[in-house]
Amino acid sequence: MDLQIIKTDKEYQNLLEWVDSQFDLDIAxxxxxxxxxxxxLLLIKQYEDLHYPIPSPDPIAVVKLKMDEKGLINKDLVNWIGSKGYVSALLSGKKPLTLRIAKVLHHKLGIPAAVLLA
Structure with a gap:
């Protein structure tokens, strides 16, 4: 396979098929x-990053998802970030996610900082 910058969807598909066939060979x-x-694979990633970008998730939606996964409710965040009203306003989007709160949520919920700061 002659490798070059991928410019079309057809080239992209052809390279994907070739890579798939190579995986079956169990190459070192x-x-x-x-x-x-x-x-x-680098060429494919470059093409996908350019033509199929993955949007950043909404930080508050990720916080809510993590809370759900961990069985937490709004009241559980009060000790970490403030009053019940502040937590409610934050989770409803009425209050901004500050750097201090992002750090706390990063440490307590294990959410990557890049997601919280997006």
Whole structure:
């Protein structure tokens, strides 16, 4: 396979099919063929980043999701970030997510900082 910058969807699809066939061969990553495959994957990623960007999630929606996963309710956040009214206003979007609160939520809920600061 001759590797080059992907410019069309057809080239993208062809390279995806080629990569798929290479995975079936169980190629060693450090081999020449493995390095060729890694370059192909970088080209695919570059094309996907340009043509199929993934939007950043809404930070408050992620906080609510994490709360749901951990079985937390609004009242559980009061000790971390403020009054019940403030927590309610924050989760409803009426109050902004400050850097201090983002740090607390990052540490307490394990949400990546990049998501909270998006």
């Amino acid at each position: 990553p450090e081999s020449k063929a493995g390095q060729h495959l890694q370059i192909a």
